[in-house]
Amino acid sequence: MPAETLDPRGVRFTAWMTSGILALGLVTTSWRVLAAQTALFALCAFVGLRLNPWGHVYRQTVQPRLEPADEADREDPAPVRFSQGVGFVFALLAMIGYAAGWDFLGILANALALVAALLNAAFGYCLGCQMYPLARRLVPSGRSATDV
Amino acid sequence: MTAEWWALACAVTVAMFLGLVWRARQGRIRVRNTTADTDVERTVFDQLPQEINRTLRERVPAGSEGSQAVTLLQLSTTFCAPCRHTRILLAGLAERTEGIRHVEVDLTHHPDWSTPLGVHTTPTTLALDSTGRELFRFGGVPRRDKLTEVLRPYLG
Numbered sequence: 001m002p003a004e005t006l007d008p009r010g011v012r013f014t015a016w017m018t019s020g021i022l023a024l025g026l027v028t029t030s031w032r033v034l035a036a037q038t039a040l041f042a043l044c045a046f047v048g049l050r051l052n053p054w055g056h057v058y059r060q061t062v063q064p065r066l067e068p069a070d071e072a073d074r075e076d077p078a079p080v081r082f083s084q085g086v087g088f089v090f091a092l093l094a095m096i097g098y099a100a101g102w103d104f105l106g107i108l109a110n111a112l113a114l115v116a117a118l119l120n121a122a123f124g125y126c127l128g129c130q131m132y133p134l135a136r137r138l139v140p141s142g143r144s145a146t147d148v
Numbered sequence: 149m150t151a152e153w154w155a156l157a158c159a160v161t162v163a164m165f166l167g168l169v170w171r172a173r174q175g176r177i178r179v180r181n182t183t184a185d186t187d188v189e190r191t192v193f194d195q196l197p198q199e200i201n202r203t204l205r206e207r208v209p210a211g212s213e214g215s216q217a218v219t220l221l222q223l224s225t226t227f228c229a230p231c232r233h234t235r236i237l238l239a240g241l242a243e244r245t246e247g248i249r250h251v252e253v254d255l256t257h258h259p260d261w262s263t264p265l266g267v268h269t270t271p272t273t274l275a276l277d278s279t280g281r282e283l284f285r286f287g288g289v290p291r292r293d294k295l296t297e298v299l300r301p302y303l304g
Contacts, residue, residue, distance in 0.1 A: 026159070027152045072236045079227040107151065111159040118163035125170050130269075132227035132256075 005074035006049065008124065013062060014054040015121035018087070022114040025094065029106060034095035041088035049077055049084075083120070083128025087113055175290035177298050180266070180282060191280035192221075196264045203258075207251050208276065217247035218283065218302050219276045223267045226256045231271040233289045238273065241295070247303045277302065 018037065025033040044052045090113035097106025116127040193201050208219050220238050224231035235252055242250035255262055255270060262268055273290070275283040275298075283302060286295075 023156055023159075026156045029152055072233065075229055076232045079229045082227040103151075107155045111155045114156075114159040115163045115166070118160065119167050119170075122163065123167035123171060125167060126229050129227045129229055132225060 004077065005071075006077050006080060007058075007063065007069045008073055008075050009066065009069065010055055010058040010063065011075060011080055012121055012124060013058040014052060015117050017054045017057075019114060019117040019121050022091075022110060022117055025098075026107065026110045026114060029098050029103060029110075031095050031098035031106075034091055034098060034106075034110065038088060038091040038095050041084050041091050045081055045085035045088050049081055079126055079129040079132075082132055083116075083126050086128035086131050087116065090116075174288040175286055175294070177284050177286045177290070177294065179284045192265070192274060192276055192282050193280045196261070200258070200261055200264065204253070204261075207253060208280070216249040217278060217304065218299060219249045219251055219278075221274045221276055222250065222252040223255050223261070223265065223270055223272050223274070224252055225270040226254060228270045230289050234271045234273065237289065237292060241292070245296075245299075245303070248299065275299070275302075 018040070021033060021037045021040075024030075025037065040053070049055065090109045093109035094106045094113065097103065097109060119125045119127050193205065196204065208221060220242065222231075222234060222238055224235070235250075238250045242248045253261070255267070265274070267274075269287055271289075272285060272287045274285045277283055284298065
């Protein structure tokens with residue numbers, strides 16, 4: 001059972017910010033922009049969602065103006081964290097692509113990450129979470145999963 | 149326009165298209181034609197290989213053991229955000245409504261179940277009658293009022 005659930009609006013807020021950075025990365029093809037996003041993804045996926053700077057911005061500026069989220073609407077952090085890990089892989093590929101001058105790889109990985117971030121931001125649909133069963137098929141004994 | 153701007157435009161368009169398709173399909177109730185290849189209506193259990201059948205039977209006792217009129221069999225996976233919302237909604241519905249039972253199975257631990265059940269996205273919920281026949285199914289989080297309406301005729 002998750003110790004703490006997430007405000008879904010905070011997750012969407014982060015997704016909008018991520019979309020903004022990824023869109024900027026796409027039009028500038030700058031590996032530095034992607035490096036920054038890769039670091040943010042890594043922070044959320046491997047260290048902890050509490051450290052997400054967009055989460056802090058959300059809690060400081062937006063959340064106080066909103067009604068508290070309904071308990072039933074709150075999100076389990078595990079899928080969100082996993083999807084940040086998927087984002088990390090794509091952002092890393094894009095960064096390597098731009099830095100090494102393989103623009104096609106960079107733009108492709110960057111665009112795919114942007115599609116996923118926009119789906120999360122605009123529709124609340126977590127594309128990264130859909131990768132979990134696939135990842136599990138490749139690594140059957142993979143990471144420990146919280147049973148239901 | 150340069151390649152970068154084209155890529156941005158494509159990514160935004162694809163995301164909007166996928167999002168709208170996904171939203172339109174959310175929670176829509178579908179009736180699967182189980183009599184397509186045979187004349188007799190088959191139960192969900194009959195469609196499954198024996199081993200899976202046995203495991204599922206343990207979770208969903210049929211006949212006299214399970215006197216519930218309708219079983220909502222929710223198929224979930226571990227890292228699935230809408231599964232949690234569906235679980236809260238269906239568990240609440242089962243608690244408040246006589247004759248409805250909610251059973252959740254995590255397909256992460258039973259990946260071989262998805263093909264025989266025809267479930268390829270999670271959460272998908274199958275509504276089964278007391279003998280295990282599939283009444284209807286829906287993917288994603290259903291609308292509570294819609295679901296109650298569809299269930300009413302089966303609850304007598």
